[in-house]
Amino acid sequence: MPGLRLMPLINRRLVNSIVHRRVVSRWAKLAREAGNASLSRLRQQRSMARDLRLHLDALIHEADNRLALPLIGNTAFRKPHGSDWSWRPELWRGPLPVPGMSSVQNGSTLGEEVTLFHDCRFSELTLRQLRNSRESDLAPYGLRLDVFKFDGSFLSLVVDLPQAAVDGLQKRHLIRMDTIVEMEKPLEIFARLNIRHGPNTEQLVRELPLHEDxxxxxxxxxxxxLNEKRIEKAWIDLIFEGPEMNQVTIRDLTFSRRPRAEL
Incomplete structure (x- = not known):
């Protein structure tokens, strides 16, 4: 019965609460009596208190750190009314097995959905996932791209959209991309939506308004x-123009789609 299964848990919580109160009461009493305690006893209590404080400080530090961060796995974000699909890629939702790479080669992937493409002869690029810590962040993780010397002609980050993005996709749909981008110095970033339908690939390009937060x-x-009957897959290219000697941090990246209002 559910009630019986809860009893051990309730009992453990009760015991833990009683033990905690007794421990706090004991140390409060020792603190009050410290002014009259013998030096040998005070020396012993100080050693015990320092051992205890070491573990308490470590616990408080880790708790403050974790409780201040956005929740891992969070999929919540603002989306337009009437959206019939929404998504935050895995890189911005949770920790990756391999969080980063240096001297990134053309076609290298970070996670299952993000790929970096470039034509540099010598790669001086790094790509890594980082933990977001700002109060305003909804995404638990972000992506940082460091570009040092750049001798190529193009640099793009490709995000593969899931099958759900194209299931039921029609020409009356609007596909929306929201992102938060930080840069060391200004550059241009373009977003290109690619939709493969049969032997053709439809492409729509927009420049990101990076003057906005x-x-x-x-x-x-x-x-x-678009041939609605032959849609196979979709992906987004983020194209960086003039990226040399720059650091770009994408704090969040989300997608949604909604049908256009009927006229």
Whole structure:
């Protein structure tokens, strides 16, 4: 019965509460009596108190750190009313088995959904996942791209959209991308939506308005030549123009889609 299964848990909590109160009461009493305690006894109590404080400080530090951070696995974010699909990629949701790489080669992947493409002869690029810690962050993790010397002609970060993004996709849909981007110095970033339908790939390009704190772009499929019956997959290219000697941090990246209002 559910009630019987809860009894051991309730009992453990009760015992822990009683033990905790007794421990606190004991140390409070020792603190009050410290002024009259013998020096030998005080020396022993000081050693015990320091041992205890070491573990308490470690616990408090870790608790403060974790409780102040965005919740791992969080999928919540603001999306337009009427959205029929929304998504935050895994890199921004939870920890990756391999959190980063240096001297990133063309076509290297970070996680299952993010790939970096470039044509540098000598790669001086690093890519790594980082833990977000700002109070305003909804995404638990972010992505940092460091570019030192850059001798290539293009640099792009590709995010593969899941199958759910294209299931039921029609030309009356708007696909929206929201992101938070930080840079050491200004550069241009373009977002290109690619949708493969049969032998063709439809492409829609938008420049990110990086003067805003929270960046939003929308792709209106009404202006495409999309064959709704042959849609296979979709992905986003984030294209960086003039990235040399720069650090770009993408604090969050989310997608949603909604049907356009009927006229």
């Amino acid at each position: 929270e960046v939003t772009v929308e792709f209106d499929l009404a202006y495409s030549r």
